[in-house]
Amino acid sequence: xxxxxxxxxxxxxxxxxxxxxxxxxxxxxxxxxxxxxxxxxxxxxxxxxxxxxxxxxxxxxxxxxxxxxxxxxxxxxxxxxxxxxxxxxxxxxxxxxxxxxxxxxxxxxxxxxxxxxxxxxxxxxxxxxxxxxxxxxxxxxxxxxxxxxxxxxxxxxxxxxxxxxxxxxxxxxxxxxxxxxxxxxxxxxxxxxxxxxxxxxxxxxxxxxxxxxxxxxxxxxxxxxxxxxxxxxxxxxxxxxxxxxxxxxxxxxxxxxxxxxxxxxxxxxxxxxxxxxxxxxxxxxxxxxxxxxxxxxxxxxxxxxxxxxxxxxxxxxxxxxxxxxxxxxxxxxxxxxxxxxx
Amino acid sequence: xxxxxxxxxxxxxxxxxxxxxxxxxxxxxxxxxxxxxxxxxxxxxxxxxxxxxxxxxxxxxxxxxxxxxxxxxxxxxxxxxxxxxxxxxxxxxxxxxxxxxxxxxxxxxxxxxxxxxxxxxxxxxxxxxxxxxxxxxxxxxxxxxxxxxxxxxxxxxxxxxxxxxxxxxxxxxxxxxxxxxxxxxxxxxxxxxxxxxxxxxxxxxxxxxxxxxxxxxxxxxxxxxxxxxxxxxxxxxxxxxxxxxxxxxxxxxxxxxxxxxxxxxxxxxxxxxxxxxxxxxxxxxxxxxxxxxxxxxxxxxxxxxxxxxxxxxxxxxxxxxxxxxxxxxxxxxxxxxxxxxxxxxxxxxxxxxxxxxxxxxxxxxxxxxxxxxxxxxxxxxxxxx
Numbered sequence: 001x002x003x004x005x006x007x008x009x010x011x012x013x014x015x016x017x018x019x020x021x022x023x024x025x026x027x028x029x030x031x032x033x034x035x036x037x038x039x040x041x042x043x044x045x046x047x048x049x050x051x052x053x054x055x056x057x058x059x060x061x062x063x064x065x066x067x068x069x070x071x072x073x074x075x076x077x078x079x080x081x082x083x084x085x086x087x088x089x090x091x092x093x094x095x096x097x098x099x100x101x102x103x104x105x106x107x108x109x110x111x112x113x114x115x116x117x118x119x120x121x122x123x124x125x126x127x128x129x130x131x132x133x134x135x136x137x138x139x140x141x142x143x144x145x146x147x148x149x150x151x152x153x154x155x156x157x158x159x160x161x162x163x164x165x166x167x168x169x170x171x172x173x174x175x176x177x178x179x180x181x182x183x184x185x186x187x188x189x190x191x192x193x194x195x196x197x198x199x200x201x202x203x204x205x206x207x208x209x210x211x212x213x214x215x216x217x218x219x220x221x222x223x224x225x226x227x228x229x230x231x232x233x234x235x236x237x238x239x240x241x242x243x244x245x246x247x248x249x250x251x252x253x254x255x256x257x258x259x260x261x262x263x264x265x266x267x268x269x270x271x272x273x274x275x276x277x278x279x280x281x282x283x284x285x286x287x288x289x290x291x292x293x294x295x296x297x298x299x300x301x302x303x304x305x306x307x308x309x310x311x312x313x314x315x316x317x318x319x320x321x322x323x324x325x326x327x328x329x330x331x332x333x334x335x336x337x338x339x340x341x342x
Numbered sequence: 343x344x345x346x347x348x349x350x351x352x353x354x355x356x357x358x359x360x361x362x363x364x365x366x367x368x369x370x371x372x373x374x375x376x377x378x379x380x381x382x383x384x385x386x387x388x389x390x391x392x393x394x395x396x397x398x399x400x401x402x403x404x405x406x407x408x409x410x411x412x413x414x415x416x417x418x419x420x421x422x423x424x425x426x427x428x429x430x431x432x433x434x435x436x437x438x439x440x441x442x443x444x445x446x447x448x449x450x451x452x453x454x455x456x457x458x459x460x461x462x463x464x465x466x467x468x469x470x471x472x473x474x475x476x477x478x479x480x481x482x483x484x485x486x487x488x489x490x491x492x493x494x495x496x497x498x499x500x501x502x503x504x505x506x507x508x509x510x511x512x513x514x515x516x517x518x519x520x521x522x523x524x525x526x527x528x529x530x531x532x533x534x535x536x537x538x539x540x541x542x543x544x545x546x547x548x549x550x551x552x553x554x555x556x557x558x559x560x561x562x563x564x565x566x567x568x569x570x571x572x573x574x575x576x577x578x579x580x581x582x583x584x585x586x587x588x589x590x591x592x593x594x595x596x597x598x599x600x601x602x603x604x605x606x607x608x609x610x611x612x613x614x615x616x617x618x619x620x621x622x623x624x625x626x627x628x629x630x631x632x633x634x635x636x637x638x639x640x641x642x643x644x645x646x647x648x649x650x651x652x653x654x655x656x657x658x659x660x661x662x663x664x665x666x667x668x669x670x671x672x673x674x675x676x677x678x679x680x681x682x683x684x685x686x687x688x689x690x691x692x693x694x695x696x697x698x699x700x701x702x703x704x705x706x707x708x709x710x711x712x713x714x715x716x717x718x719x720x721x722x723x724x725x726x727x
Contacts, residue, residue: 112447
């Protein structure tokens with residue numbers, strides 16, 4: 001008895017611990033299961049579409065569910081409507097184009113705002129500006145879409161785009177040439193998305209800036225550097241890879257944005273002829289095409305949407321993981337340019 | 343930006359040598375914004391505004407307030423640089439122009455926010471009334487004025503869907519965070535990567551996943567609950583990430599004290615770490631909820647929408663606020679678009695309330711929430727001590 005007691009007590013103490021540990025660990029597997037299930041379900045759903053479209057899915061730009069008045073035909077074991085053709089090229093291109101534009105427009109503003117919050121404003125005002133970022137992040141994307149399509153788009157098409165289109169025909173500025181259109185299109189989408197990704201980039205950059213050791217900044221200022229020089233030599237280097245990660249995070253957000261884009265791009269599956277032209281993205285297409293896809297009795301249209309959703313999922317997963325790794329690594333392996341010269 | 347103003351070394355005459363020091367070279371404190379600085383700033387602004395006005399409105403037929411503002415800011419930067427360079431030298435000028443750029447970026451953020459919110463309030467407020475909040479759209483024709491009918495069905499739908507999504511997603515999210523921060527194991531790295539990857543999940547993909555599983559495969563039909571599941575997938579990673587951050591700031595000495603008292607690890611987590619982080623966890627939950635309340639994309643493909651009140655999320659199509667805004671916006675009738683504005687305003691107000699609650703909770707001292715929830719136990723503890 002006496003020899004057994006401590007062991008027994010320990011076993012009793014360990015049992016709830018082990019049960020709880022198992023419970024917590026099994027709950028932690030939920031996200032894993034959800035993600036694997038998502039990829040698996042979309043993949044299985046998309047299999048017929050993958051075998052029907054093949055590699056042409058990525059090289060063709062025609063999205064046509066076929067003639068609804070024809071009988072379904074079987075090609076290579078896949079039931080489809082006559083003339084059905086699924087090519088996601090312009091969706092993928094449109095997604096990348098609009099997200100890249102969003103980054104070009106949103107990143108400088110977000111970076112400047114982060115610098116202002118972390119370096120220049122007194123604490124109270126900085127808190128107010130941080131709150132503004134939070135609220136901006138909280139505005140539903142459908143509201144941004146509504147504003148973009150009803151207010152921003154028409155104003156831009158009336159006042160700004162005609163001026164842009166008249167810019168001189170030199171190498172960089174010639175992207176702005178062309179028919180201006182109604183304000184629904186690529187550039188408007190880029191601007192709205194740019195505003196939408198400001199909060200995540202700015203908040204991440206602000207947090208990175210706050211991690212920069214004060215001693216390094218004070219050292220630079222003690223050398224008589226101006227604020228700008230201090231920033232250039234200390235903070236900007238310290239956060240460099242993190243800022244890149246923040247930008248990629250913003251990119252990930254822009255890639256997956258759905259409703260706002262569906263409202264302001266004009267939702268037309270085509271390669272935009274100029275920067276003002278209507279276009280669409282993967283996410284917006286899923287929303288705008290689902291209704292017509294449901295009318296396809298062979299269900300191949302829905303399966304093709306699942307395929308394109310899978311493409312989007314994989315793109316955003318890679319982008320997000322890469323971004324987080326960069327942000328996390330940022331603070332770790334930084335060498336300040338001590339003795340490196342300026 | 344206020345700064346030490348010392349022109350480049352090569353052109354600096356030694357101070358105190360050869361006559362009076364020029365005004366611009368006199369020593370000044372780092373954060374001092376002098377009258378000269380204010381004059382330069384105001385002068386540059388005025389000069390650029392009037393110059394661009396002349397070019398814009400008098401000489402050419404270019405038009406538009408947006409273009410005017412952009413051009414003015416560009417010209418301002420140029421004038422500001424030249425003026426500062428003339429007065430204080432190259433370094434100071436570069437410093438100030440960069441400072442002005444950063445300020446403009448911050449002002450741009452505030453302006454964008456103000457424009458969106460002001461526009462929404464201006465177009466949406468007049469319809470928001472008790473009747474608008476308490477009636478649904480059943481039997482309302484779009485030929486009727488916008489004041490007919492309301493959005494109660496969308497509000498009820500949104501609250502139920504988001505509530506259920508929170509019940510499903512949030513506990514899993516919190517427990518996952520506890521696992522990552524307190525328990526750990528062989529799969530920690532993998533789980534953290536997965537949560538990271540999922541936090542940027544496109545909402546429409548979550549919706550389509552639920553659509554494929556529940557509606558095409560299991561023939562469950564469009565229901566509020568299907569929407570809840572899609573939203574739960576979006577809540578989970580958000581809650582996990584924020585909660586993990588909150589748990590990681592719980593002071594290590596608290597854990598050590600608990601261990602020193604002989605408490606096993608689970609006891610430490612349950613009785614020390616979680617109670618300490620409780621306000622933070624509540625904040626994490628509220629922020630997670632606020633993020634998904636406005637999502638329309640996962641709902642479009644899962645709840646379908648309905649003009650009539652359907653308080654049962656487990657049967658039949660349901661409405662939700664963001665979906666209502668999206669659907670009514672695409673109508674060609676002015677009254678419907680007005681309804682969309684007002685519903686959007688109500689939605690933003692809902693998000694604002696959640697943010698406000700989150701702020702209040704995050705400002706509370708650790709442990710306060712528990713006391714608020716269980717006043718009797720707290721009093722008992724006080725009586726004991």
